[in-house]
Amino acid sequence: MFRIIKKSLTIGVVTGQYQKGGTPAVPVVPEVKKKAGLFKRSFAIREVDTGSCNACEMEMNALMNPVYDAEQFGIHIAASPRHADALIVTGPVTVNMERALKDAHKQTPDPKLVIALGDCAIHCGMFKGCYAVTGPVERHIPVDVRIPGCPPRPADILEALSELRKGRP
Amino acid sequence: MPEATLCDDVLKVAFPAIQQNAPVCEKSSHFVVPKDLLPAITHYLHTQPNFRGRLTLLWACDHRPVRDTYGLYYLFTLVGSHHWVVLSTELIGNDRLFPSITPHIHAAHWYEREIRDMFGLIPQGHPDLRRLVRHEHWPKGTHPLRKDFPWDRVLGRQQGEHHFRHIEGEGVFIVPVGPIHAGIIESGHFRFSVAGEPIMQLELRHFWKHRGVEKLFEQQTLIDALPLAERVSGDTTVGHSLAYCQAVETLLHLEVPRRAQYLRSLFLELERLSNHLGDIGAMCNDTAYALAHAHCGRMKERIMQLNDRLTGSRFLRGAIRVGGVTRDIDNGRLTEIVEELNRIQPDFSEVGAIIFANASLTDRLETTGILHERTAWDHAVMGVVGRASGMNCDLRRDRPFAAYDALPVNVALYRYGDVRARLRVRGDEIHESIRLIRELRGKIPDGPIANEPSCSPNPGDWTLSAVEGWRGEILYMVMAGEGGRIHRCKVRDPSFVNWPAIQWAVLGNIIPDFPLINKSFNLSYAGNDL
Numbered sequence: 001m002f003r004i005i006k007k008s009l010t011i012g013v014v015t016g017q018y019q020k021g022g023t024p025a026v027p028v029v030p031e032v033k034k035k036a037g038l039f040k041r042s043f044a045i046r047e048v049d050t051g052s053c054n055a056c057e058m059e060m061n062a063l064m065n066p067v068y069d070a071e072q073f074g075i076h077i078a079a080s081p082r083h084a085d086a087l088i089v090t091g092p093v094t095v096n097m098e099r100a101l102k103d104a105h106k107q108t109p110d111p112k113l114v115i116a117l118g119d120c121a122i123h124c125g126m127f128k129g130c131y132a133v134t135g136p137v138e139r140h141i142p143v144d145v146r147i148p149g150c151p152p153r154p155a156d157i158l159e160a161l162s163e164l165r166k167g168r169p
Numbered sequence: 170m171p172e173a174t175l176c177d178d179v180l181k182v183a184f185p186a187i188q189q190n191a192p193v194c195e196k197s198s199h200f201v202v203p204k205d206l207l208p209a210i211t212h213y214l215h216t217q218p219n220f221r222g223r224l225t226l227l228w229a230c231d232h233r234p235v236r237d238t239y240g241l242y243y244l245f246t247l248v249g250s251h252h253w254v255v256l257s258t259e260l261i262g263n264d265r266l267f268p269s270i271t272p273h274i275h276a277a278h279w280y281e282r283e284i285r286d287m288f289g290l291i292p293q294g295h296p297d298l299r300r301l302v303r304h305e306h307w308p309k310g311t312h313p314l315r316k317d318f319p320w321d322r323v324l325g326r327q328q329g330e331h332h333f334r335h336i337e338g339e340g341v342f343i344v345p346v347g348p349i350h351a352g353i354i355e356s357g358h359f360r361f362s363v364a365g366e367p368i369m370q371l372e373l374r375h376f377w378k379h380r381g382v383e384k385l386f387e388q389q390t391l392i393d394a395l396p397l398a399e400r401v402s403g404d405t406t407v408g409h410s411l412a413y414c415q416a417v418e419t420l421l422h423l424e425v426p427r428r429a430q431y432l433r434s435l436f437l438e439l440e441r442l443s444n445h446l447g448d449i450g451a452m453c454n455d456t457a458y459a460l461a462h463a464h465c466g467r468m469k470e471r472i473m474q475l476n477d478r479l480t481g482s483r484f485l486r487g488a489i490r491v492g493g494v495t496r497d498i499d500n501g502r503l504t505e506i507v508e509e510l511n512r513i514q515p516d517f518s519e520v521g522a523i524i525f526a527n528a529s530l531t532d533r534l535e536t537t538g539i540l541h542e543r544t545a546w547d548h549a550v551m552g553v554v555g556r557a558s559g560m561n562c563d564l565r566r567d568r569p570f571a572a573y574d575a576l577p578v579n580v581a582l583y584r585y586g587d588v589r590a591r592l593r594v595r596g597d598e599i600h601e602s603i604r605l606i607r608e609l610r611g612k613i614p615d616g617p618i619a620n621e622p623s624c625s626p627n628p629g630d631w632t633l634s635a636v637e638g639w640r641g642e643i644l645y646m647v648m649a650g651e652g653g654r655i656h657r658c659k660v661r662d663p664s665f666v667n668w669p670a671i672q673w674a675v676l677g678n679i680i681p682d683f684p685l686i687n688k689s690f691n692l693s694y695a696g697n698d699l
Contacts, residue, residue: 003519003522003523003526004460004523007464007519007520007523008460011464011467011516014467018470018474019474047353048349049349049354049355049356049378050356050378051356051377051378051379051380051695052355052378052403052695053400053401053402053403053695054355054402054403054404054693054694054695055400055403055404055406055484056403057353057354057355057403058403058404058447058484059483060353061353061447062466062469062470062473064353064466065463065466065467065469065470066463066466066467067466067467067470068470077352077353079351079352080351081349091378092380094377094378094379094380095304095306095307095324095379096304096376096377096378096379097348097356097377097378100348100349100356100377104349125400126385126396126397126400127380127381127385129320129321130320130321130380130381130384130385131313131318131319131320131321131322131323131324131381131384132313132324132379132380132381132384133380133381150400150486151403151484153477153483
C-alpha cells in the first residue's frame with residue numbers, strides 16, 4: 001500500500017510530457033466542424049481496423065496513456081459502434097473487412113463522424129490496387145476528417161481531434 | 170546432438186532415394202525428396218530422438234514461367250544442434266496433389282491449408298480442408314499466388330458460409346466474438362462453445378485483414394520492397410525489416426559493416442523493450458489493475474519518444490536499409506540511451522514488485538490459460554509463448570545474427586505455461602534487453618554504417634533468413650527473379666504458428682479470462698493475415 005502511494009508521489013504528473021503536434025496537415029471543413037460541435041464536451045470514438053498494420057492502433061492506444069491522456073478532453077473509446085459519436089477507421093479496406101465496416105457504420109447512430117486515420121485509410125498507401133484491397137475508406141462510407149501519417153503521431157491525432165471540436169454548434 | 174555432416178549422412182543412409190543439394194544459407198542442409206517419400210521422411214525427422222525436427226516453415230512456390238512446376242519446401246530445425254534441414258519436392262506439369270503431413274506433424278495444419286488457398290495445390294489426407302485465407306465469399310478458383318493471377322485483379326463475390334465446428338447439447342451456447350472487437354485492437358473472429366462459464370471449445374476465424382502482402386512483394390525489386398516489409402506488422406517494424414534485409418544481403422553477397430550490425434541489435438532490443446513494457450501493462454489492465462497499466466504505458470511512451478529522437482520514427486521505421494543502417498547513432502547518443510534506460514530499469518523493477526505483491530492480481534494470473542509443453546511442441550510454438558511453456562529456443566542464442574555472436578543472451582525460460590509465466594518471460598527479457606544495450610555500448614566498434622550493393626542476384630537463387638523479433642522467430646524466404654525483382658517472398662510472422670495454440674490454452678477457462686489469455690499471447694493479426 002505505502003509502496004504504491006510512494007511510487008505515485010515520486011513519479012508525479014507526467015501528462016503533457018510530449019512534443020506538441022503542429023496544425024493538422026489536412027484542414028477540417030467548416031460543415032464538419034459544425035457537426036462536430038455537438039460533441040464538444042464528450043466525444044465517444046469507436047475504432048475500426050479494416051486492414052492496417054497495427055501501428056495506427058498502437059498510436060490510438062498511446063493516446064489513452066497517462067502522457068497524452070485524451071480522456072481529459074472528454075474523448076473516450078466506446079466498446080460498440082452503437083455507443084459511438086465517431087468511427088475512426090484505419091487501414092485500406094480489405095475484401096474481407098468491407099462488409100464489417102459497412103455494418104459498423106450502419107450501426108453507429110446519427111449524427112456521426114467518420115475519421116480516416118493514417119495514409120492507408122486515406123489512399124490505401126502501398127497496398128493500392130492489390131487484389132485483396134477494395135479501396136480507401138471513402139469508397140465505402142463518407143469520410144469527414146482525414147489524419148495523414150504512417151502512422152500519425154499521437155500528438156498529431158490529438159491536435160486534429162481538438163481542432164475538429166473547436167467549432168460552435 | 171548430431172553434427173551437421175553426421176545428420177546429413179544419417180538421412181542419406183536412411184533414405185537412399187533423396188539427393189543432396191548445395192545449402193541455401195549457413196548451418197543448413199538441403200535435400201530433394203521424391204513426393205511420395207515426404208510423409209515418411211518428415212515423420213522420421215520429427216520423431217527420431219537424434220533429430221527431433223521442429224517444423225519451422227512450409228512454403229510453396231510457383232516456378233512458372235521458368236519451369237512448369239510448383240515447388241514445395243519443408244524447413245525443419247533440429248532441436249539439439251539448431252541446424253536447419255530443408256526438404257524440397259516438385260509437382261510437375263498438371264500435378265496438383267501432394268501428400269499431407271498434418272496427420273503426424275500437427276504444426277503443418279495451417280501451412281497446408283494456406284498453400285491450398287494461395288496456390289490451389291491439394292494436400293491429400295489433410296483432416297480439415299476448409300478455406301483458411303480465402304473467405305467463403307471469394308470466387309472459386311482464385312489462387313492469388315499463382316503466377317497467372319494478376320496482382321491487381323478485382324475479385325467478384327459469391328455466396329458461401331463458413332462452417333464452424335460446433336458442440337451440441339443441453340446448456341451449450343455458442344458465443345461469436347468479432348471481427349470488430351471492443352478495444353482498440355485488430356480484427357479477427359473467435360467462436361466459443363461454452364457450457365455455463367467454462368470454454369469447451371474455441372475456434373479461430375482469421376485472415377480478415379489479408380492485404381496480399383506476398384503478392385505485392387512480387388511486384389517489387391529486392392531493394393525497393395523494404396518499406397513493405399516494415400508494414401507487414403507495424404509493431405515489429407525492425408524485426409521484419411531486419412529479416413528481409415538479411416535475406417537480400419545473402420542474395421547480393423553483401424557484407425554488413427560491424428558497426429551497423431551492432432546498431433541493428435540496438436534497434437531490435439529497443440523494439441522489444443517498448444512492446445514488452447506495453448504488453449505487461451495491457452495484461453494488468455485486463456485484470457482491471459489500471460495502476461500498473463498506467464505506469465507501464467508511461468514507460469513505454471518514454472521508449473517510443475526515445476526512438477523518435479534517435480531515428481525520427483516512433484516505430485524505428487526507415488532505420489534499417491539493405492547493406493546496413495540509414496543513420497549512425499554516435500557515442501554521445503548511445504550514452505543518452507543508456508542513461509535513459511538506467512532511469513527506466515529501477516522504475517520498472519518497482520512496478521514489477523508492486524505487480525507481484527498484489528494477491529488479487531496473482532490469483533488471476535496463476536493457472537490461467539495453461540499451454541502445456543506437449544501441446545506447445547506439437548504446434549511448434551516458439552517465442553515468448555514458447556519460452557513460457559518450456560520451449561528452450563531463442564534465435565539470438567541458437568543462430569546468432571546481427572551482433573549477437575558477440576553479445577551472449579541469457580534466455581528466460583519458464584515451464585508452467587500459464588499467463589503468469591508469460592508475464593515473467595516478458596519481465597525477464599526487459600531486464601536482459603537493457604543489459605544487452607549496456608554491453609553493446611561498451612563493445613560497439615567505429616566504422617562505416619552501410620555498404621552499397623554492387624552486384625545483382627542470379628534469377629532463381631533463394632535464401633532463408635531468421636530474426637528473433639519480440640514475439641518470436643520471424644522468417645523470410647526470398648527468391649530472386651529476373652532483373653533484380655522478387656520471384657517469391659514467403660513471410661512468416663511468429664503469430665501464424667502461435668495462433669492455433671491459443672485454441673488449446675483457453676480450454677476449461679472461463680470466458681472473462683479469454684481477453685487476459687489472448688493478451689498474454691499478444692499475437693499479431695496483420696502479420697498472420699498478410
